[in-house]
Amino acid sequence: MTDDIKKFGTLSRRGFLKASMAGAAAAAAPTILIKNAHAFVNEPKGGNVMFGFNVPQTGAYADEGADELRAYRLAVKHLNGEGDGGLMTTMKPLSLKGNGVLGKKVAFTTGDTQTKSDAARASAKRMIEKDGAIMITGGSSSGVAVAVQSLCQEAGVIFMAGLTHSNDTTGKDKRKHGFRHFFNTEMTGAALGPVLEKEFGKDRVAYHLTADYTWGWSQEESIKKYTEALGWKTKAAVRTPLGAGDFSQYITPVLNSGADVLVLNHYGKDMVNSLTQAVQFGLRDKVVNGKQFQIVVPLFSRLMAQGAGDNIKGIFGSTNWNWSLEDEGSKAFVKSFGAEYGAPPSQAAHTCYVQALLYANACEMAGTFNPCGVIEALEGFKFDGMGNGPTEYRAEDHQCFKDVLVVRGNENPSSQFDLLKVVQIVPRAQVEYPASMLGGELGSCNA
Amino acid sequence: MEALLLQVLNGLDKGGAYALIALGLTLVFGTLGVVNFAHGAIFMLGAFVTVSVQNVLTISMRVKDESITFFDAYKETPYLEVWWGDVGRAIIDYAVPISILVAIPVMLLIGLAMERGLVRHFYKREHADQILVTFGLAIVLQEIVKANFGANPIPVPAPELVAGSADVGAMFGLHGVVYPWWRLLYLLFSALIIGAVFAFLHFTTFGMVVRAGMHDRETVGLLGINIERRFTIVFGIAAVVAGLAGVMYTPILPPDYHMGMDFLVLSFVVVVVGGMGSLPGAVAAGFLLGILQSFASMNEVKTILPGIDQIIIYLVAVVILLVRPRGLMGKD
Numbered sequence: 001m002t003d004d005i006k007k008f009g010t011l012s013r014r015g016f017l018k019a020s021m022a023g024a025a026a027a028a029a030p031t032i033l034i035k036n037a038h039a040f041v042n043e044p045k046g047g048n049v050m051f052g053f054n055v056p057q058t059g060a061y062a063d064e065g066a067d068e069l070r071a072y073r074l075a076v077k078h079l080n081g082e083g084d085g086g087l088m089t090t091m092k093p094l095s096l097k098g099n100g101v102l103g104k105k106v107a108f109t110t111g112d113t114q115t116k117s118d119a120a121r122a123s124a125k126r127m128i129e130k131d132g133a134i135m136i137t138g139g140s141s142s143g144v145a146v147a148v149q150s151l152c153q154e155a156g157v158i159f160m161a162g163l164t165h166s167n168d169t170t171g172k173d174k175r176k177h178g179f180r181h182f183f184n185t186e187m188t189g190a191a192l193g194p195v196l197e198k199e200f201g202k203d204r205v206a207y208h209l210t211a212d213y214t215w216g217w218s219q220e221e222s223i224k225k226y227t228e229a230l231g232w233k234t235k236a237a238v239r240t241p242l243g244a245g246d247f248s249q250y251i252t253p254v255l256n257s258g259a260d261v262l263v264l265n266h267y268g269k270d271m272v273n274s275l276t277q278a279v280q281f282g283l284r285d286k287v288v289n290g291k292q293f294q295i296v297v298p299l300f301s302r303l304m305a306q307g308a309g310d311n312i313k314g315i316f317g318s319t320n321w322n323w324s325l326e327d328e329g330s331k332a333f334v335k336s337f338g339a340e341y342g343a344p345p346s347q348a349a350h351t352c353y354v355q356a357l358l359y360a361n362a363c364e365m366a367g368t369f370n371p372c373g374v375i376e377a378l379e380g381f382k383f384d385g386m387g388n389g390p391t392e393y394r395a396e397d398h399q400c401f402k403d404v405l406v407v408r409g410n411e412n413p414s415s416q417f418d419l420l421k422v423v424q425i426v427p428r429a430q431v432e433y434p435a436s437m438l439g440g441e442l443g444s445c446n447a
Numbered sequence: 448m449e450a451l452l453l454q455v456l457n458g459l460d461k462g463g464a465y466a467l468i469a470l471g472l473t474l475v476f477g478t479l480g481v482v483n484f485a486h487g488a489i490f491m492l493g494a495f496v497t498v499s500v501q502n503v504l505t506i507s508m509r510v511k512d513e514s515i516t517f518f519d520a521y522k523e524t525p526y527l528e529v530w531w532g533d534v535g536r537a538i539i540d541y542a543v544p545i546s547i548l549v550a551i552p553v554m555l556l557i558g559l560a561m562e563r564g565l566v567r568h569f570y571k572r573e574h575a576d577q578i579l580v581t582f583g584l585a586i587v588l589q590e591i592v593k594a595n596f597g598a599n600p601i602p603v604p605a606p607e608l609v610a611g612s613a614d615v616g617a618m619f620g621l622h623g624v625v626y627p628w629w630r631l632l633y634l635l636f637s638a639l640i641i642g643a644v645f646a647f648l649h650f651t652t653f654g655m656v657v658r659a660g661m662h663d664r665e666t667v668g669l670l671g672i673n674i675e676r677r678f679t680i681v682f683g684i685a686a687v688v689a690g691l692a693g694v695m696y697t698p699i700l701p702p703d704y705h706m707g708m709d710f711l712v713l714s715f716v717v718v719v720v721g722g723m724g725s726l727p728g729a730v731a732a733g734f735l736l737g738i739l740q741s742f743a744s745m746n747e748v749k750t751i752l753p754g755i756d757q758i759i760i761y762l763v764a765v766v767i768l769l770v771r772p773r774g775l776m777g778k779d
Contacts, residue, residue, distance in 0.1 A: 058598040058705075066599075236746050241757060245700045245709065248630070249461070249744035249756070252453040256623055257746075269600055273700065280627040282612035307602060307701075331517070338518025415514035416522060 040370050040447040041156040042134045049104040049369065051076070051356065052111065052133030054124050054148060055162065059115030059243065061140035061268040063303045064348040068138055068162055069110065070341050071349035075356035078336075079106045086336040087357060090329040090385035095364035102363055113139055115242070115268075117147035124148045128155050134369055135160060137355050140268065140348055142166030142215035149178035156446045158371050160355035163320075163348040165267075165299055166218040170399035171438025176445050177371060179378055179398045181358065181391075182351045185215070185222035186433055188298050188318040191404040191426035193226030195316060200261065200294055202231035207259035209250055209274060211266050212239040219265040223298055227263075235259040240266070240274075247274040251281050260288040262295045271297060272307035279311040300407055303346045305419035312409035312419065319405045321350045321387050322420055330387040344417050354386050358393075372445040390428075396435035398442065404431050449616060449624050454741045456615065460630045462737025463637030467692035468710055469717035469729040470644060471685030477661045477724035478678045481566055482577050487711025488585040489557065489686050493693025494702035495592055496553055497546040498601050504539045540606050543698060550694045551687055558686025562679050585707065593704040600701035605629040629698050636695050640688060641730055647684075648726070657681055661724070716764045722777020732775055736760050 042050065053072045056065035078086045081098035088096055100106050109131040111123025120139065127133040136152050137160035139145050145164035152159035153175040161169060161180040165188070170180050206227055210216040220237055228234060235257050240250050251274070254262055262283060266274045278284075278295060286293040297304075300317030323334045323344035333353065337345040345353070358378065365381075366373035379395035391402040407420040472486045507523035527535030538545070565584060569577045604610065609628040616624025648654035660667045660674040667674050693702070700706065717736055721728030736759075742748060743759040755762075767774060 058593075062599045238746060238749070245706070246461070248457050248699075249454070249741045252457045252741070253450060253745055255453060255625070256449045269701075272600075272602075277627075280610075280612065280629070282625040282627075285612075286623075309602070309604075335517045338515070338520065342518070342520055344517070415512060415520075417515065417520070 040372075042128065042132045044104050044134060044369060047104055048107040049101055049134055050132045051106055051108045051359075052124065052127035052131065052136040053108055053138050053352075054111045054113055054120060054127065054136050055138040055352075056115045056140050056144075057110075057112040059113075061115045061163075063307065064140040064163055064268060064301065064346065065113070065115075065138075067303060067346045067349040068140065068352040071337070071345060071353040072108065072138070072356055074337060074340055075353045076106045076108055079357070079360050083340070084332075084336050087329055087333050087353065087386055090332050091357065091361070091383060092385045093383065095361050096357070097364070101360045102367070102369065106360070109133055113141070113144050113148075115141050115144065117143050120144040120148050121151050124151055125155075128152075128157055133157065135359055137359065138162040138352060139164060141213075142169055142218070143213045145169050145178075145180075146173045146214060149173065149175050153177045153443065153446055156371060158359060158374055160359050162352045162355065164215070166215040167222070167438050168214050168218060168440075170397045170440075172440040174397050174399075174440045174442055176375060176398075176442045179355070179358075179393060179400075181355050181393075181400045183318075183320050183402075183404055183431070184399065185218040185298070186438065187404050187431035188219070189222035189226035190431045190433075191406055191424075192223070192296075192298060192316065192318050193230060195406045195424060196227060196296065197230045199316065200291075204232045204261050204291070204294075205235050205259045205289065206232050206261045206263050206296075207235045207254050207257055208237035208263045208265055209247065209254075210237055210239050211242050211270055213242055215267070216242075216265045219298055220263075223263055223265070223296075232261070240270075243270065245273060247277050248281070250274075251278050251283070254278075254283065255281060255286075258288065260291045260293055262293070264295060264297050266297075267299055267301075268304065269307070271304050275308050275311050275315075300409075300420060301347050302344070302417065302419050303348070305409060313411050315409040316423070317407055319407050319420065320347045322347065322405055322407060322422055323350075324418065324420070324422060325387060325405075327385075327387060327389065329385045333387055350387060357386075358383070371447040375445055389425075394435060396442075397438070397440070399435075401428050401432055403428055449621050450745070452616070452619065452621060452624050453626070454745060455738060456626050456630075456634075458738030458741035459734060460634050460737070461741060462734035463634045464692060464696060464710070464733075465713055465717045465737050466730045466733025467637050467640060468689055468714040469721065469733050470641060470726060471689040472714055473718045473721065473724055473726060473729040474644075474685045474688075475682055476718070477726070478657060478681045479562075479566070479570060481570065482574050482581070483566070484578050484581040484711065485561065485585040485588065486581075486685070486689055487707030487709075487714065488588040489554070489561075489689040489707070490693040490696075490710055491592065491702065491704065491707030492557060492588065493550055493554055493690030494697050494706060495596060495693075496550040496690065497543055497603055497694045497697045498596060498702060500546040500549055501539075501542040501601075501603055504542055504545070540604075543603060543605060543694065546694045546697075547691060550690050554687045554690030555683045557690070558683035559679060561686065562682035566682065567679070585711070589704050589707065596704065598704060600703040602701045603697035605698035633695050633699065637692070640691060644684070644688060645726070653677065653680075713760060716760050718774075720764055720767045720774055722774025725774065725776040725778070728774055728776030735775075736763060739763060 055068040077083045109127050113120035124136045135158045139162040142164040145161045149159045159178045167184050167186050208220050210220040297317040300319045305312045334344050362374045362377035365377040378393050381393045384390045388402040404426045406424040408423050410421045475483045505525045507525045509521040512520040512522045612625040612627050615626045717732045721732030744756040
């Protein structure tokens with residue numbers, strides 16, 4: 001009996017300690033690891049459903065991030081039945097009812113990606129584990145998008161990418177849980193190549209300055225592919241650190257390199273700085289090989305154009321969407337956004353707003369927030385009225401296919417916002433490519 | 448030849464900025480013995496004096512933009528333009544030169560307040576304590592600027608007159624060597640400020656006392672001279688030098704709250720390479736490292752040593768610390 005008591009006492013103490021430790025570990029464990037306790041991660045229980053907006057609020061792409069956040073706030077407003085409805089008035093087919101999503105009001109939490117992959121993953125993780133976000137969306141960098149997409153796959157939530165242009169996002173790094181509405185560098189090359197040929201001819205020598213991360217490499221590769229196919233030569237392709245600020249030491253070697261075209265594979269603050277400095281160094285006034293020196297910025301945005309001022313006039317590039325488009329969807333969105341914020345939306349704002357609506361619409365179509373159901377609804381989804389003409393979420397790689405805009409810095413702007421002129425709307429057929437071309441595996445649904 | 452001249456110019460122009468910041472840093476270390484990690488933040492504050500001046504000069508009236516029909520948009524027209532037309536526009540255009548005049552008293556006051564209010568309490572403490580407190584101060588200053596001006600870089604244009612490029616090659620009989628006027632001005636400005644600081648220290652009684660104090664603080668004190676007060680003024684002068692470097696840098700790089708940190712690390716390397724507390728060492732190392740960084744970015748060099756442009760400055764620092772730990776011109 002005494003032994004039993006002793007044994008019981010010992011076991012009890014140890015058992016208590018073990019149980020306490022197990023309990024503490026379970027309490028401390030991220031919900032991400034114990035998702036099996038629920039039907040799926042962060043299944044909405046109350047009257048709200050939580051979206052996670054992960055955008056750069058600091059760093060090289062902070063301007064885009066601020067506009068993305070404005071767009072998301074507007075999207076939430078429209079989803080919850082407030083305001084003028086924006087693109088919900090033009091989207092076809094539409095399952096949304098303006099009463100939230102599946103009857104639950106949309107709430108949101110935000111994170112700052114800082115345009116850094118590790119910071120972006122940390123903020124996405126926090127939104128999933130602490131704030132209960134069922135879907136993460138946003139970002140303005142492909143490095144960030146690839147990192148967060150992979151985290152969302154592991155966590156079992158949907159990732160609706162924001163502004164990410166690298167082929168890798170829906171190529172070698174694609175994931176079942178990730179979806180991209182924005183176009184990519186392959187499409188930019190295919191759209192821009194023929195326009196560059198028409199404007200500058202076949203006999204050109206290009207010099208690339210490239211942001212040294214996945215998007216920059218992808219952009220450089222695509223532009224080289226399409227311009228070299230035209231007959232252009234590539235003099236050099238120089239990698240520059242993201243957020244370098246002063247690019248002068250990379251620009252001075254261009255001056256006497258024999259190149260007659262400078263391709264700036266930069267975006268955001270980097271593009272504003274490198275373009276401004278290239279113009280300060282007199283590149284646009286130079287005549288090389290008997291031709292006027294040209295600068296090309298393959299990925300353009302109105303916000304960047306605003307930052308670069310007069311330096312962008314006449315410069316060619318491509319863009320996912322521009323506020324000056326005349327279709328009903330674009331007009332409705334510009335009106336709604338402009339009334340709210342006093343300025344038209346950027347392409348970053350547009351893609352993010354559309355992504356938020358597409359996700360919500362897919363939940364309604366599927367009749368569930370379960371990621372596997374949402375994925376099924378989004379795969380192969382064809383829609384229109386969102387500003388880009390008829391669009392399809394290709395099932396094989398979760399990439400949206402639609403028309404691409406080639407734009408030029410406006411020489412004679414009619415208003416303070418009229419900075420980019422649409423030169424050509426390149427049809428989807430010209431920029432489409434086989435899903436297998438960019439490699440990668442989607443994997444399977446993780447819920 | 449043209450390419451080499453361009454890289455030399457580029458190196459000198461970068462070196463000018465490094466030298467100006469490092470000069471103040473080493474001046475403070477040489478006199479007060481303080482390792483001031485807030486020095487980069489002072490450079491940033493100088494840049495934001497320009498932003499503030501620009502903001503004041505462009506206080507605007509809102510006028511409805513009739514060209515926008517989708518929604519109500521407003522254009523902003525500065526009152527200076529509304530009141531004085533071309534004269535007002537010219538004043539706004541010269542925001543950076545005007546900021547130089549404003550920055551001198553503002554940065555002096557900031558420097559004196561920083562020294563009297565915080566740094567002096569750490570003179571007798573370990574270097575580690577000084578680094579921690581000044582680094583903390585830098586973060587606080589950064590966050591204050593971020594809260595007031597936002598996180599995005601703010602463009603500050605150079606005056607129209609010097610916004611273009613100069614045909615530098617023509618002076619040397621070379622073709623096609625053009626360089627932005629403002630960067631050439633920055634180089635000239637750096638040389639003037641460095642010259643002025645050296646002249647002040649070498650040709651004035653105040654400077655002579657400070658140099659004597661740097662050499663032997665105790666003996667100067669025993670002569671009845673209040674060396675502490677002079678060192679406080681030196682801290683203020685160092686703040687003015689870094690602040691002016693920041694003001695002049697704004698047309699080259701649109702300022703943001705983080706720019707000081709970006710320069711701080713480089714400037715410390717410059718000070719270490721030049722020799723802690725050595726003023727000529729800081730200047731020489733600033734220009735030397737600027738030129739090396741510029742040459743390391745040339746394609747010919749990068750082809751042989753990929754990525755060298757990113758590490759050259761730190762590589763030089765490692766070599767100097769190994770073979771000449773006191774720096775190029777430091778004392779044993």
